[in-house]
Amino acid sequence: MAKHYEALQKAEEERRKRAGGVKESAPRAFEAETLSQSQRSNSRGLVANIQSRFRRPLRKPSSANEVNKRRISILQPDSFAAEQFRTLRGRIDSLATQRSIKVVAMTSANPDEGKSTASINLAAVTSMSVGRKVILVDCDLRQPKIHRSLGIEPVAGLAEVLTGRAPLDEAIAQADGIALDVLGVRSTPSNPSELLASQDMRKLIDELAGQYDQVILDTPACLGLPDAKTVTELADGIVLVVRADVTPREDVETVFEILDRDRLLGLVLNGVEMTRRQYGYY
Numbered sequence: 001m002a003k004h005y006e007a008l009q010k011a012e013e014e015r016r017k018r019a020g021g022v023k024e025s026a027p028r029a030f031e032a033e034t035l036s037q038s039q040r041s042n043s044r045g046l047v048a049n050i051q052s053r054f055r056r057p058l059r060k061p062s063s064a065n066e067v068n069k070r071r072i073s074i075l076q077p078d079s080f081a082a083e084q085f086r087t088l089r090g091r092i093d094s095l096a097t098q099r100s101i102k103v104v105a106m107t108s109a110n111p112d113e114g115k116s117t118a119s120i121n122l123a124a125v126t127s128m129s130v131g132r133k134v135i136l137v138d139c140d141l142r143q144p145k146i147h148r149s150l151g152i153e154p155v156a157g158l159a160e161v162l163t164g165r166a167p168l169d170e171a172i173a174q175a176d177g178i179a180l181d182v183l184g185v186r187s188t189p190s191n192p193s194e195l196l197a198s199q200d201m202r203k204l205i206d207e208l209a210g211q212y213d214q215v216i217l218d219t220p221a222c223l224g225l226p227d228a229k230t231v232t233e234l235a236d237g238i239v240l241v242v243r244a245d246v247t248p249r250e251d252v253e254t255v256f257e258i259l260d261r262d263r264l265l266g267l268v269l270n271g272v273e274m275t276r277r278q279y280g281y282y
Ligand SMILES: Nc1ncnc2c1ncn2[C@@H]1O[C@H](COP(=O)(O)OP(=O)(O)OP(=O)(O)O)[C@@H](O)[C@H]1O
Pocket: 065, 066, 067, 069, 070, 108, 110, 111, 112, 113, 114, 115, 116, 117, 118, 140, 143, 145, 219, 220, 221, 270, 271, 272, 274, 278, 279, 280
């Protein structure tokens, strides 16, 4: 993980410089002492996040431009961003030579850090690999975005399947312009956390892992709600998205404490040097 820590450290330094010029901090920011401090303050951190989440204003619907950014690997397969996602794909593949990584969950500390963008693009570049059967599952039952980003109007979705109101094959849709299956969200249920933690959810992911070469789970933000942790526990591997210059380092530390580190495959540093390049991934 040393490389990940260095990348985080770099992102944090950049953020501080822009926020008011605090001096560079020591390079080994994620030493055991720091982590144990964040562990002790975990419960307070979570309360603060829940409160701030409820104070957040409702978001405007996604613009066409935003939607296009989320599927850049499909619209511009030769772009730098698409290339970065192929690199991420290659790194997961090389880890998969050591152990089975069929189900990958994408998560991040906070909202808007690029989880859905990364999930869609990782799924897209994977499905573009010859012969790979891929399904992308939107596990954000509160603010789902996958279906809209991929031009899908689902007749049924994850909640309907989990509550037995629709069969799985009816809920699986095809993304626009690409051979990618999608299990989106049609209706947002009143009990999302319970549904995601149910035995039916576990069985569903097992079933998909049996049917597909790769299952990619897009999750909500990790801090403040149990949903993302619950979903990551169903995955063989977790990719953590960190938004460069935005995600506070202490939030990333808290996420490291919350998630099962044995499943952590790596970290996507999203939005690096955005003036020169649109996306940066480590
Ligand atoms: N590298 C990037 N460069 C520019 N814009 C980006 C980048 N990554 C994501 N975005 C934009 O940031 C916004 C949030 O991205 P996205 O929906 O992927 O985040 P998220 O973490 O899934 O959010 P949520 O927590 O609400 O599910 C979108 O408008 C997306 O187009």
